[in-house]
Amino acid sequence: MDDKKPFSFTGTGSEYFKIWIVNLMLTIVTFGIYSAWAKVRRLQYFYRNTWLNEANFDYHGDPTAILKGRVLAVILFSMYNVSSGLSLIWGLVLLIPLMLVMPVLLYKSLRFRAINSSYSGLRFGFSAKLSESYKTFLLWPVLAFLTLFALAPSAHHRLRRFQHGHARFGTSHFQFFASIGSFYALYGKTLLLMLGLLTVLALAFGGGFATISELMNQGADPDEAKAAMAGIFMLATFLVFVLGSLLIGPYFASRLQNLVWGHTELAGHRFGSNLGARGLLWVRLTNLLGILLTFGLFKPFADVRLARYRLEHMWLEPQGALDEFVRDAEQEAAAFGEEAAEIFDVDIGL
Secondary structure (H helix, E strand, C coil), X not given: CCCCEEEEECCCHHHHHHHHHHHHHHHHHCCCCCHHHHHHHHHHHHHHCEEECCEEEEECCCHHHHHHHHHHHHHXXXXXXXXXXXXXXXXXXXXXXXHHHHHHHHHHHHHHHHHCEEECCEEEEECCCHHHHHHXXXXXXXXXXXXXXXXXHHXXXXXXXXXXXXXXXXXXXXXECCCHHHHHHHHHHHHHHHHHHHHHHHHHHHHHXXXXXXXXXXXXXXXXXXXXXXXXXXXXXXXXXXHHHHHHHHHHHHHHHHHHHCCEEECCEEEEECCCHHHHHHHHHHHHHHHHHCCCCCHHHHHHHHHHHHHCCEEEECCCCHXXXXXXXXXXXXXXXXXXXXXXXXXXXX
């Protein structure tokens, strides 16, 4: 077995800042129309600066198709918002066709992204059936909702299996072999962390509530006491949200990346990831501070830092020579015929 081939990211914040600021200005001037072209420029920068085994990735998406998808999504959701505002019944009536069309749009969005992505000049692909899209994006989310999210890990597992298991590189297929149990284990550990956080906050703020209640019993102004209790409750809620996002979010995101890519193969070549929760927490926390202190101007630098950290903790473990595999894949794809995006393929920003 050959040594692991690590991913690397060569972009810099200063380079991407120039692209980001132009994209932002043109998007504002054109009232959002340029956002489709901005997305292509952004993806091309990040793809072209992502390297594996001395070859890089690329993105070839058509901004017109992206704009078409966004206009379609805006029209659909605007119709739903207007109808639901007029009448609850009309909102429910329009919700049904919206739910039926969303799996189609999400399927085409995944297909569009895959077909317009390449590595070493060879395009990726996506070969799922539309019926599988309905199961993934409609049936399983509905089942998760009806079971009070007890089936949420199963729905998430189905989503990742749909995305990874039906992807292709040329004519070579990806495989996804993570178990449903591994997703339940991840969700269970995350839930325990959330409960632990809530317990710590409850103990921390419990003394404040107890003190205010004691003052009320001793004849303190009820209105002032109620206002103080409301303030403590709002502060506790805010801290739960912030700490949950900063502490539990990186844990879940890092373990999910390691789980998904650690159970993904491409024609026998195994991917891997060892993303650390503490390292991701540090990157996210410092990114947040940088964005706040610069009034948002640190955002492109934050995006580059996050992309580099996540990518540089991933690798591909090839079975044999990776160069030979890519060369053979290019020959097979040329013999099979290169797949092109259909005219009705759209990208709705999945």
